[in-house]
Amino acid sequence: MNIELMTVKWEDESVILIDQTKLPSKLEYVRCKRYEQIADCIKNMVVRGAPAIGVAAAFGLALAALKSKSKSKEELIKDLEVAYNTLRSTRPTAVNLFWALERIMKKAREGNDIESIKKNILDEALTMLKEDIDVNKMIGFNGSSLIDDGDTVLTHCNAGALATVAYGTALGVLRAVKEHGKKISVVATETRPVMQGSRLTAFELKHDGFDVSLAPDTAIGSLMARGMINKVIVGADRVLKSGHVFNKIGTYQIAVLAKMHNIPFYVAAPLSSFDLKSKPDEVIIEERKYDEVTSIGGRKLVPKGVRIFNPAFDMTPPELITAIITEKGIVKQPYDESIPRLFR
Amino acid sequence: MNIELMTVKWEDESVILIDQTKLPSKLEYVRCKRYEQIADCIKNMVVRGAPAIGVAAAFGLALAALKSKSKSKEELIKDLEVAYNTLRSTRPTAVNLFWALERIMKKAREGNDIESIKKNILDEALTMLKEDIDVNKMIGFNGSSLIDDGDTVLTHCNAGALATVAYGTALGVLRAVKEHGKKISVVATETRPVMQGSRLTAFELKHDGFDVSLAPDTAIGSLMARGMINKVIVGADRVLKSGHVFNKIGTYQIAVLAKMHNIPFYVAAPLSSFDLKSKPDEVIIEERKYDEVTSIGGRKLVPKGVRIFNPAFDMTPPELITAIITEKGIVKQPYDESIPRLFR
Numbered sequence: 001m002n003i004e005l006m007t008v009k010w011e012d013e014s015v016i017l018i019d020q021t022k023l024p025s026k027l028e029y030v031r032c033k034r035y036e037q038i039a040d041c042i043k044n045m046v047v048r049g050a051p052a053i054g055v056a057a058a059f060g061l062a063l064a065a066l067k068s069k070s071k072s073k074e075e076l077i078k079d080l081e082v083a084y085n086t087l088r089s090t091r092p093t094a095v096n097l098f099w100a101l102e103r104i105m106k107k108a109r110e111g112n113d114i115e116s117i118k119k120n121i122l123d124e125a126l127t128m129l130k131e132d133i134d135v136n137k138m139i140g141f142n143g144s145s146l147i148d149d150g151d152t153v154l155t156h157c158n159a160g161a162l163a164t165v166a167y168g169t170a171l172g173v174l175r176a177v178k179e180h181g182k183k184i185s186v187v188a189t190e191t192r193p194v195m196q197g198s199r200l201t202a203f204e205l206k207h208d209g210f211d212v213s214l215a216p217d218t219a220i221g222s223l224m225a226r227g228m229i230n231k232v233i234v235g236a237d238r239v240l241k242s243g244h245v246f247n248k249i250g251t252y253q254i255a256v257l258a259k260m261h262n263i264p265f266y267v268a269a270p271l272s273s274f275d276l277k278s279k280p281d282e283v284i285i286e287e288r289k290y291d292e293v294t295s296i297g298g299r300k301l302v303p304k305g306v307r308i309f310n311p312a313f314d315m316t317p318p319e320l321i322t323a324i325i326t327e328k329g330i331v332k333q334p335y336d337e338s339i340p341r342l343f344r
Numbered sequence: 345m346n347i348e349l350m351t352v353k354w355e356d357e358s359v360i361l362i363d364q365t366k367l368p369s370k371l372e373y374v375r376c377k378r379y380e381q382i383a384d385c386i387k388n389m390v391v392r393g394a395p396a397i398g399v400a401a402a403f404g405l406a407l408a409a410l411k412s413k414s415k416s417k418e419e420l421i422k423d424l425e426v427a428y429n430t431l432r433s434t435r436p437t438a439v440n441l442f443w444a445l446e447r448i449m450k451k452a453r454e455g456n457d458i459e460s461i462k463k464n465i466l467d468e469a470l471t472m473l474k475e476d477i478d479v480n481k482m483i484g485f486n487g488s489s490l491i492d493d494g495d496t497v498l499t500h501c502n503a504g505a506l507a508t509v510a511y512g513t514a515l516g517v518l519r520a521v522k523e524h525g526k527k528i529s530v531v532a533t534e535t536r537p538v539m540q541g542s543r544l545t546a547f548e549l550k551h552d553g554f555d556v557s558l559a560p561d562t563a564i565g566s567l568m569a570r571g572m573i574n575k576v577i578v579g580a581d582r583v584l585k586s587g588h589v590f591n592k593i594g595t596y597q598i599a600v601l602a603k604m605h606n607i608p609f610y611v612a613a614p615l616s617s618f619d620l621k622s623k624p625d626e627v628i629i630e631e632r633k634y635d636e637v638t639s640i641g642g643r644k645l646v647p648k649g650v651r652i653f654n655p656a657f658d659m660t661p662p663e664l665i666t667a668i669i670t671e672k673g674i675v676k677q678p679y680d681e682s683i684p685r686l687f688r
Binding site for chain 2: 024188190195198199202203206207213217221222223225250252256293294298300302304308309
C-alpha cells in the first residue's frame with residue numbers, strides 16, 4: 001500500500017487530505033482541524049469521489065465531537081446535528097456522504113456519556129477508513145476476472161485511490177488485474193470540466209507504473225470505432241435498486257457508445273454507494289458553478305454572458321450496464337432482482 | 345454583413361486574418377505578406393475551418409505570385425509550385441485546401457505571361473472569397489427549412505463565420521433561420537481540446553445576438569436524454585461520395601447519440617468540401633500535437649510521460665446523417681446516388 005497516496009488520513013486529532021485541486025502539478029496535503037474545513041474541502045473538491053467523501057465526512061463528525069464543549073449527551077448530539085446538517089448539504093448526488101453521516105450519528109446516539117460517544121465516533125470513522133480499503137480490495141478481486149490479458153480498458157473521471165481512502169473502485173479492479181500478472185493498457189478520458197481524468201487518473205496510474213494514455217472526451221467514440229477499446233470500467237456516485245447508475249457527467253454517453261460498439265461496460269462500486277429507496281427521478285443532479293467551464297488556470301475560455309450547462313453527474317440506465325462489481329460479488333441484469341440479493 | 349468578423353480579407357497586397365488563437369479574449373488581426381506566413385497560420389490554427397483554410401491558401405498563392413522575381417512563365421510556375429507544396433502540406437484532412445490550391449494552379453497554368461498570370465491568380469482568389477460568402481448564404485437559405493421555430497439546436501466545433509470567409513456553413517443555416525424570424529436556441533459544445541465551441545462559436549453567436557448556451561462535451565448525451573436538444577447541425581472538413589463525413593473530433597459520437605435519441609443530425613458543407621474520389625480508409629486523419637491536450641493557457645493539466653491521443657477529426661458514416669445541406673440543395677440517403685447528382 002502506497003501511503004503517499006492515502007487520500008484521507010487521521011493524524012494528531014486532524015484529518016489530512018490530499019489537495020486534489022493541485023494535482024498533477026503538486027502533491028500537497030490539507031490539514032483539517034474543524035468540521036467546517038472538511039465541509040469546504042468537499043464542496044470545493046479538495047476531496048472528491050463518493051467513497052472518499054463519505055469517509056472524510058465521517059471524520060468531520062469526529063472533529064465536531066472532539067471540539068464540542070457540550071456538558072451532556074443531549075448537548076453533544078445537538079452539536080453533532082449542526083455539523084451533520086452542514087456536512088450533508090455539501091454535495092447532493094453521491095449517496096456515500098449520507099450513508100457515512102447516518103452511520104456515525106447512529107453510533108453517537110447509542111453512546112451513554114460524552115467521553116464514550118466521542119471515542120465511539122472516532123473508532124467508527126477509523127473503522128470506516130480501514131473498511132474502505134478492504135472493500136476496494138474485494139471489489140478489485142471480484143472484478144479482476146472480467147478483464148483479460150492484453151485488454152485496453154477505458155475509464156472515465158477518477159474512481160481510483162484518489163476517489164477512495166486508497167486503492168480505488170474501478171481503478172482498484174485494474175490494480176488487482178495488474179497484481180494478477182495480466183498486462184493491460186488503460187485509456188483515461190480527460191473528463192471535462194474538472195479534468196479528473198487528466199489530473200487524477202493519469203497521475204495515479206502513471207505513479208503506479210500502468211501503461212496509461214489520455215484521450216479528450218470528444219475522441220471516445222472514434223477510438224471505439226477504430227477498435228482501440230476492449231472494455232469500459234467506471235465508478236458510481238449512486239446505484240439504485242433498479243440498476244440505474246449516477247456517475248460523473250459523460251458516463252451515460254460512454255455507456256451508449258460502448259453498447260453501440262459491443263464493448264462491455266462495467267461499474268465498480270461498494271455497497272455504501274447503493275440507494276435502494278430512491279427512484280431515478282428523485283435523485284438530485286448537482287449543477288456546479290459557472291467558472292469550472294468558463295476558465296482554466298486563469299485563462300478565460302468563454303465570452304461573457306454565455307449561459308453554461310454544468311451538471312456534475314448523469315444517469316446511465318441498467319440496459320447499458322454489462323455488470324456491477326461490488327465487494328459482495330458481481331451482479332448482472334435483471335438488477336432489480338440481483339441488487340437486493342446483495343443486501344440479504 | 346458584419347465586416348468586423350471577416351475571417352479572411354485582402355488589403356494593401358496583404359492577407360488579413362482574424363487571429364483565432366486569441367479569441368474570445370481579444371479580437372486581433374494578423375497581416376500576412378508572404379505565403380510562408382499563411383502556411384504557419386493554417387498549421388497553428390490562427391485560421392481554421394475548411395472553407396476559410398481554402399480561401400486563405402488561395403491568397404497564399406497570390407502572395408507567392410506577387411513576391412516572385414521570376415522572369416518567365418516557367419519560372420513563375422516553379423515558384424508557385426514551391427508555395428503550393430508548402431501550403432498543401434499544412435493540414436491533411438480538410439479537402440477545401442487542396443481544392444483551392446488546384447483551382448489557383450489551374451488558373452496560373454492557363455495564363456500566357458507573368459503579369460496576366462499574377463493578375464488572374466489574385467482575381468481568382470478574390471472571386472473565391474466572394475463566392476464563399478454567396479455559397480454560405482445559399483447553404484443557409486436551403487437549410488433554414490429544416491429548423492423549426494422554438495428548436496434548440498446543438499452544434500459542435502465552429503462551422504461559422506470564423507470557419508469561412510463570413511456567415512458560416514452550419515451557423516450560416518442558423519443565421520438564415522434567425523433572419524427568417526424563427527426563434528431558436530443554440531447549444532455549443534466546448535469541443536476539446538482546442539475549444540472552438542467555447543472560444544469561437546459562443547463568441548460569434550453571442551456577438552450576433554443569438555440565445556447561446558455552452559455545454560461540456562461530456563454533457564451532450566445527458567442533455568439529449570433530458571429532451572433538451574431538438575436538432576444537431578455541424579460542418580464538414582470532407583464529405584465523400586458515399587456520404588461519409590470527416591469533421592472535428594467528437595462529431596461521430598454526437599451523431600451516434602443523436603441517432604439513439606431520434607434527433608435529426610444535419611451536415612452543412614459547400615461542394616468544395618466534397619471529395620468524390622477517396623474511399624473512407626484513404627482519408628488521413630490528422631493527429632495533432634501533445635500540448636493541445638496537456639495544457640491550457642500555461643496551466644499543466646497532465647502529468648509527464650502520459651501518452652496522448654489527439655486525432656483532430658473523426659468519420660461519421662452515412663447511416664447516422666439525416667441530410668447534408670449544400671449550396672445546390674439538400675441531399676439524403678442513399679448518398680452514393682444523391683451526392684453525384686449535385687455535381688451534374
